[in-house]
Amino acid sequence: MKFFRHRHICLPALVLAISVAGCSSADDDATAAVPSPDAAVVKLCRNLDGALPKKLDGQGRTDPEPASALTAGWGSPAIILRCGVPRPPKMIDPKVAEGRDENAVAGGVDGVDWLQEKADDGAFRFTTASRVAYVEVVVPAERDSTSALVDLAPAIKSAVPKGIAD
Structure with a gap:
């Protein structure tokens, strides 16, 4: 008893x-808003999710909430990837193309073209260009963005074909 x-x-x-x-x-x-692209882009994003590296910038994968094949994360503070995001407005801004925007610049890393945007807190947001789906990567100020983009390039090149999104 x-x-x-x-x-x-x-x-x-x-x-x-x-x-x-x-x-x-x-x-x-970490949390990340899950994008809501069309079915063709979702398929590409699922392929990308399967191709993503287990480590990024030396940190293990720790996906954000809510769980989704359209988002991924690594380390703390987390580098967050979102696949299937809308085209960023700066991507078609003539000031960026002409190099006249101090907070956004276009460039490439290991065969993947990116739009780089700097946030007020020192973080960088990179969005793929010249791919049939937009992939966004947010790198906190404390983390190495170059290493992250180099680590992501093979997966993006294999899963998201070159072309024009939208």
Whole structure:
């Protein structure tokens, strides 16, 4: 009889401990809005998800919430990839093409063309250009963007064909 009485007392404490642990670990998880592209782009993004490296900039893959084949993440602070995003407005801005925008520049890394945009917090957002789907990579200020783009290039080249999106 004593066994049951102690079990009832301990069960609420165990539930409380599990709830608190669950809340504290979720606070550290990265989040990313999941894009909603058309079916053809979703297929490309799923292929990309399967080709992505396990490590990026030396950090293991830790995907953001909510879980999706259209998003991926590595390390902390997380480098976040989103596949199937809309074309960024700066991609068609003549100031960027002419090199007159101090916060955006076009360039390429290992055969993948990118639009690079600098955020106020020092982070960089890179969006693929000349590919049939737009892939966005956000690299926090503390992380090495060049290494990340070099690590991602083989997967992007194999999964997302060259062409014009939209």
